[in-house]
Amino acid sequence: MHERDEGISAGIGAHVSWERLNDFADGQLAAAEAEAVARHVAACSSCLAIAERIRALAERARHLPAAIEPDGRLWGDVAAALAVGGSGTRRERAPRGEAEPSRRPRRWVASPRWLAAAAVVLMAGSSAATAYLMRGGSPSAAMTGGAAALPAGFTATEAAFQRDVAGLEALLTAQRAALTPETIAIVDRSLATIDGAIAEAREALLADPANHALAELLAASYRQKVELMRRAAEFPNTL
Numbered sequence: 001m002h003e004r005d006e007g008i009s010a011g012i013g014a015h016v017s018w019e020r021l022n023d024f025a026d027g028q029l030a031a032a033e034a035e036a037v038a039r040h041v042a043a044c045s046s047c048l049a050i051a052e053r054i055r056a057l058a059e060r061a062r063h064l065p066a067a068i069e070p071d072g073r074l075w076g077d078v079a080a081a082l083a084v085g086g087s088g089t090r091r092e093r094a095p096r097g098e099a100e101p102s103r104r105p106r107r108w109v110a111s112p113r114w115l116a117a118a119a120v121v122l123m124a125g126s127s128a129a130t131a132y133l134m135r136g137g138s139p140s141a142a143m144t145g146g147a148a149a150l151p152a153g154f155t156a157t158e159a160a161f162q163r164d165v166a167g168l169e170a171l172l173t174a175q176r177a178a179l180t181p182e183t184i185a186i187v188d189r190s191l192a193t194i195d196g197a198i199a200e201a202r203e204a205l206l207a208d209p210a211n212h213a214l215a216e217l218l219a220a221s222y223r224q225k226v227e228l229m230r231r232a233a234e235f236p237n238t239l
Contacts, residue, residue, distance in 0.1 A: 016040055016047050018208055025054035150202075151209045154218070161222035168229040175233050187232045194225045 016024070016037055023029050024037045041048045150158065176184060201218040208214060 015044065018050070018211075021047060021051050022054055025051050149209060150205060151215060154205070154215050157219060158222070161219070161226065164226050165222075165229065168226065168233055171233045172229055175235070179232070179235065183232075183235070187228075190228055191225065194221060194228065197221045198225065 020029070020033075020037060021041075024034060024041070027034075029037060041051050172187075179187070198218065198221045201214060201221055205211065205214040205218055
């Protein structure tokens, strides 16, 4: 038996690794190794089920759009907001030597599509990465027989992100009175989308804790949530 065949047909209870099954389904294995995996899959219902799931999801992924383009109007709002310094109105500077006029607090009235654009920019990369990494789907813990647990090194990272999120949630709650209902709705929908991406990535990482790409995807999703919450909380202070 070839060295690469070890662990494939070593006996009952031995299974093909997730990475090798993924390469097998994608046709990326050398002929000899592919033949060895095929022999194992033919005799192992568990690995066969995973391989079939990979092929089915890969076929679905081939029909996904290559890119998700946001509404073109959003970019106009972003440009307009940048042109006026994010305040919603252009302000003239006072002549040299004169004091700047006082700025009284007022309700945030800039177009909420500006925030939607920011959310689209933050989430577009995550959507593409999720589609790529999840194209084969990660095997469930029950299917692989492993216990569901995050990598030891990621536990502290997740705890740090969750502390940041908790602090920003408190700040955003305090700032809600200064945001329009439409803006609040956009923030809530955007956060729900990111939370969905976090849940997907976390579930996949629990099933495949050795997958560094999934760990980075989960960390990136947390970073996007923190960034979106930070931007939303800072909006009233940019007036």
